[in-house]
Amino acid sequence: MSIPSFVIGIAGGTGAGKTTVARLVTENVGESVTRIPLDNYYEDLSHLDIEEREEVNYDHPSAFEWELLREHLRELLEGRAVDMPQYDFELHNRKDETVRVEPTDVIVLEGILALYDEAVNDMLDLRLYVETDADVRILRRIQRDVIDRGRDLEGVIDQYLSTVKPMHEQFIEPSKKHADLIIPEGANSVAVELLEEKIQAEANGGETRTWERLDAEGDAKDVNDVKGVAGPGGLTDDEN
Ligand SMILES: Nc1ncnc2c1ncn2[C@@H]1O[C@H](COP(=O)(O)OP(=O)(O)O)[C@@H](O)[C@H]1O
Ligand SMILES: O=c1ccn([C@@H]2O[C@H](COP(=O)(O)O)[C@@H](O)[C@H]2O)c(=O)[nH]1
Numbered sequence: 001m002s003i004p005s006f007v008i009g010i011a012g013g014t015g016a017g018k019t020t021v022a023r024l025v026t027e028n029v030g031e032s033v034t035r036i037p038l039d040n041y042y043e044d045l046s047h048l049d050i051e052e053r054e055e056v057n058y059d060h061p062s063a064f065e066w067e068l069l070r071e072h073l074r075e076l077l078e079g080r081a082v083d084m085p086q087y088d089f090e091l092h093n094r095k096d097e098t099v100r101v102e103p104t105d106v107i108v109l110e111g112i113l114a115l116y117d118e119a120v121n122d123m124l125d126l127r128l129y130v131e132t133d134a135d136v137r138i139l140r141r142i143q144r145d146v147i148d149r150g151r152d153l154e155g156v157i158d159q160y161l162s163t164v165k166p167m168h169e170q171f172i173e174p175s176k177k178h179a180d181l182i183i184p185e186g187a188n189s190v191a192v193e194l195l196e197e198k199i200q201a202e203a204n205g206g207e208t209r210t211w212e213r214l215d216a217e218g219d220a221k222d223v224n225d226v227k228g229v230a231g232p233g234g235l236t237d238d239e240n
Pocket of ligand 1: 012014015017021186188
């Protein structure tokens with residue numbers, strides 16, 4: 001068991017390539033990385049029947065149980081294991097079982113609103129936003145939802161126009177302003193290689209450097225010492 005030293009958030013629209021990036025940057029790191037899909041923190045909707053659950057807006061921040069996510073991140077950061085909920089996309093609900101997650105050197109939180117919540121953002125050492133054109137994303141989503149998530153084409157299109165697209169514009173896209181780095185086109189090989197190197201270094205004990213995150217005025221915010229990566233304008237290295 002270890003105290004996590006580097007927490008990464010990967011946000012972006014549906015189909016942008018978040019899961020792919022999270023998988024690629026961590027697949028060679030072995031057991032020192034824990035991946036936390038934000039989808040596992042959708043609210044428990046067991047009190048609704050399936051028809052009612054089909055009508056829920058799953059792209060609005062209120063669909064997520066933020067307090068549980070914050071608590072789990074805090075627990076992991078303090079070196080304690082958590083029981084992470086699991087999600088069933090076909091039933092639109094939490095599964096009965098949970099998965100025991102042990103704290104590891106590196107934690108990767110990945111999901112449409114991974115950069116939305118202020119308290120969560122404060123726990124992230126590196127914030128990434130995966131940016132892919134909307135037409136590419138909807139094509140990927142149609143393919144995935146029909147093949148893997150048991151949906152029909154008409155349902156996917158209706159949901160996209162009624163909630164997915166407007167919520168993307170209202171909440172997900174604006175969360176990009178919290179990102180340290182923006183990754184174009186999902187599994188962008190240059191970005192993936194750079195991130196993989198960084199994560200491997202962190203997982204292997206990494207060189208400790210102290211970074212300060214700047215606030216909007218350019219003043220250093222009061223943050224804990226973290227092991228960091230330089231992003232555009234967002235971080236300063238006070239060793240320099
Ligand atoms: N750069 C890329 N080029 C081609 N296909 C990609 C790329 N990045 C992701 N994909 C594919 O797009 C689909 C959606 O990617 P995924 O990572 O699941 O997106 P998200 O987690 O953001 O919803 C997957 O089938 C994945 O293989
Ligand atoms: O029950 C559910 C829960 C979520 N969704 C959709 O999933 C995506 C988020 O997952 P990505 O892997 O990032 O695409 C979100 O846009 C929700 O609309 C769902 O359809 N049903």
